[in-house]
Amino acid sequence: MTLERTWTDDSVTKDLAQLRATSPLTHCLTNLVVTGFTANVLLAVGASPAMVIAAEEVEDFAAVAEGLLVNVGTVTSADTDAMNRAARAARAARTPWVLDPVAVGPLRFRTELVGRLLEHGPSIIRGNASEILALVGSSGGGRGADSTSDSREAIEGARELATRTGAVVAVSGAVDYITDGEEVVGVPGGHVLLTKVTGSGCALGAVMAAFLGVSHAPLDAAIGASAVFAAAGERAAAKAQGPGGLAVGLLDELYRLGRPELVA
């Protein structure tokens, strides 16, 4: 049995209010496909995104940021140095950080990089079921960036990964499952049409990095980000004609969530 959490839970609404009040500086090294969308998601939810990627700059920046995201979606050899430096500097400066191991498993180059990044102690690891299962060695991985498994099937793997790494592990899917190795929390909501919007999972990882700047603990940050994202996604999907309108509406709903004073 897992506990279910939604954005109306007290701790989530409190963290969201705090996020909007303080706009945590959220440093992202993410992939080329989703950079703009991720920045827009962070702005919509209330954070202050900063896509600083130069190896010469990431250490200084990760040290002053309130949260860091490292996403290996389109990583090239030119990026690996910057990613390792950013993660190491984040740890040294006690900046909490999120690792998004996109498509880890079948591709050796990024799988080795993810192995090295794990040594820098991420606060949260967010992935789909195939990626989480690949990290615990119990699956050959997914199909490109897509999962071939259901999020529920990865709960035990997620617990194992959390225990092994000390990170909170979040498995995205129809229900998001989040665990610190002991407690397992389910966050329902979202919408299947979100799988037709590129970068919705990647952007969720960025929102987790923003919540790390305000939440009491990584478990709360992962839950808060998932719950807010799921609620906005659900609302946007109810109005959308298709995936184009959904991506636009997701930004609008992230901005509007819990602000009844904003009239339609």
Next chain:
Amino acid sequence: MTLERTWTDDSVTKDLAQLRATSPLTHCLTNLVVTGFTANVLLAVGASPAMVIAAEEVEDFAAVAEGLLVNVGTVTSADTDAMNRAARAARAARTPWVLDPVAVGPLRFRTELVGRLLEHGPSIIRGNASEILALVGSSGGGRGADSTSDSREAIEGARELATRTGAVVAVSGAVDYITDGEEVVGVPGGHVLLTKVTGSGCALGAVMAAFLGVSHAPLDAAIGASAVFAAAGERAAAKAQGPGGLAVGLLDELYRLGRPELVA
């Protein structure tokens, strides 16, 4: 005289249904301007996009993908190795692939790269009239990424290029012309406002790569992709207030095309 084809043709609707049923893994090495939009177009039409770009990864990935796109729009020297590797691996693994020679002609660096890529036997070459004419040496090329010629003027050049390379050649314009060197097929539709949406041509090339994963032959893939794209573009343009809404609506209409069960 050219034959006209639209998305309601039997072979096109069959290929579209097959594409949605099987979600062909479509590997894209494309330009920085359009990466996110291209992924969203592929998801909307029903394919599974994968923007894997590292030289260390492209060979393995191109070999398992169902179709590959190489688009040189913002190519730098760091990308050329990955593009050549991907194209070579695609050919070796019999993964069909699309070459989009953006702005070839006036710029020597990319023109030489395109020359090398052509040696790896693309299944389809997609470009605007200026680009196709530049490839057969009968024009100095366009103006940046824009064509200075009408697609009709490039029909003979396209036939010559197809004969010379063995590829199907698709010339985008008010009417798209597609040829295997013998047959010339015209695909009407689309809308002039699409020229105000960046990457609409580039995304069409990606859709051709997706159709290569399901169609009987490259000629069918190029026609199917063009016909579906033109129909969605036309529908989206009929509702749009401008180019912003058109880009959003294009994604919605690609998703909705031929699905009457999706209510407005």
Next chain:
Amino acid sequence: MTLERTWTDDSVTKDLAQLRATSPLTHCLTNLVVTGFTANVLLAVGASPAMVIAAEEVEDFAAVAEGLLVNVGTVTSADTDAMNRAARAARAARTPWVLDPVAVGPLRFRTELVGRLLEHGPSIIRGNASEILALVGSSGGGRGADSTSDSREAIEGARELATRTGAVVAVSGAVDYITDGEEVVGVPGGHVLLTKVTGSGCALGAVMAAFLGVSHAPLDAAIGASAVFAAAGERAAAKAQGPGGLAVGLLDELYRLGRPELVA
């Protein structure tokens, strides 16, 4: 006292009409977050964007372009050579160019690059208050890409920077202030919600580069671009439900501005 200008001023409407009639080729070396949005903004306003970034190509291209933008938002060491070459070639070919010194000040790597770029004589420097103040050495800079100062507080710094460099300096904010070192012009309009759309400032810099291709002088280009952008932003904000719809509507309104024949 500063003079106020809006898009309905004669010189602005004339330049906008000229821009739409001639589609100036606008060469952009900009950051990864905003590349696609910038191209769409340029297309919507009527320019012809070209995102050519290879060191091997930028010199030839900057020489034939009608305006150039160099934006250092996500600059890496691999980009600095191309940026310096482009700026140098632009100056040699008398192509006017815009420098957008994103997040200059606290980060040494980009601050040194901006110093070198300034030697190539930009026609316009566009930034937020923190960036402009950092360039005159009177502030420690902002918070990532965000300003921690009001645009009004940077007017004197902007005058000093204009006098020192010979460039027109544009400070973006609730009111944009633009100066050639003597005259100071204020452009009101826009909307605070635009600060939740990533790249709106960066895209404004690109529109200035496009106006440089048609305006009589850099001061007119900066004013014209700001006035048109502010008017479109204000109209889009009046209809938007949030930042997602605002970004889409901004493109629509840039396209529609001053075209009463386009029905709603």
